[in-house]
Amino acid sequence: MQDNTDGQEIRIGIRLQKYLAHAGIASRRTSEQLIASGRISVNGRVITEMGVRVNEGDTVCLDGTPVSPEEQKRYILLYKPSGYVSSLSDEKGRGVAADLLKKNYSERLYNVGRLDMYSSGALLFTNDGSFSAIVGHPSSEIEKEYIAETSLPYTDELIASFKKGIRIDSVFYKCREAERLSSRKLRIVLTEGKNREIRRVIEHFGFRVKKLERIRIGPVTLGDLNPGEFRELSADEIRILTEKPE
Incomplete structure (x- = not known):
């Protein structure tokens, strides 16, 4: 960080969380969590606040191990x-x-x-x-497509409710698409995908998920x-x- 002649701060370098993302450590949001938990240091100083910028020649460490931006994106x-x-x-x-x-x-x-x-x-x-x-x-509203298999034949009510939207334990679940494939198999398309969403909806109707497979993410x-x-x-x-x- 440098100062100009008017005493105004000149912001140089890139934000620490962006540097960590480019280093393949985590997304920027997760990198902020790493910073807040005191796991990141710059030039030997532990950083816990946001807004710190990293310049060429600085040494950034995660849990004491140096990290640097990776040239090959995967x-x-x-x-x-x-x-x-x-x-x-x-x-x-x-x-x-x-x-x-x-x-x-x-x-x-x-x-x-x-x-x-x-x-x-x-x-x-x-x-x-x-x-x-x-x-x-x-x-991003990226579609995620699943094939679910239940232990017993499920009802049409399950599909209709999932497509219309259903509230379970104060959480609202709604799929983009749901289609019967057989008496025990159904195809489901989600765009958000809350934690264990498909399992919770199926179990709400008294059925057990025997197998759940995601077959598509967007294209x-x-x-x-x-x-x-x-x-x-x-x-x-x-x-x-x-x-x-x-």
Whole structure:
């Protein structure tokens, strides 16, 4: 930070949270949480306030480990198998979805959105904080398509209520589309996707989810991938995902 001759502060460098996003640490919003919790330091000084800027030559550390912007941006689709958690680590020793990518990518990749441990299917990973912030925000209105299988034949009331909108424990749930595929399978399209939304709606009607799989995120589909496999997104897929809704 420098001062001009009038005593006015000249703002140089880039904001710390933006620097962390470019380093592939997390989205800007999550980076702000890291800063507030005292896990980030600049030139040996722990930073807990927002607004700090980083300049060329500064040393930025996360938990004491230096970090720097990554030159290669990655955009990965993983077919997450059931039984893996959508986090970068797990204190309970469960399988971590991000670990399935480590043998092929040296960059620090983090998931965009989540799938619960017992769900499988499409899960995006990136080291581009701006991409994560755009795709992960509800205002993007990106469609996410699921196939749900219930343990018993479900009723038409379930589909009708989910499409119209239903309030469960003070939370309002409404899907964009719902279609019967068979007596125990249905296709559901969400644009926001609240925590365990599909499971909670199905269980509200007295049915148990036997299997839940996300088969599409916007233009990105699983295609020929098998559980545990992954691929890089195409330029067109990245462009469509980051386009602002009309």
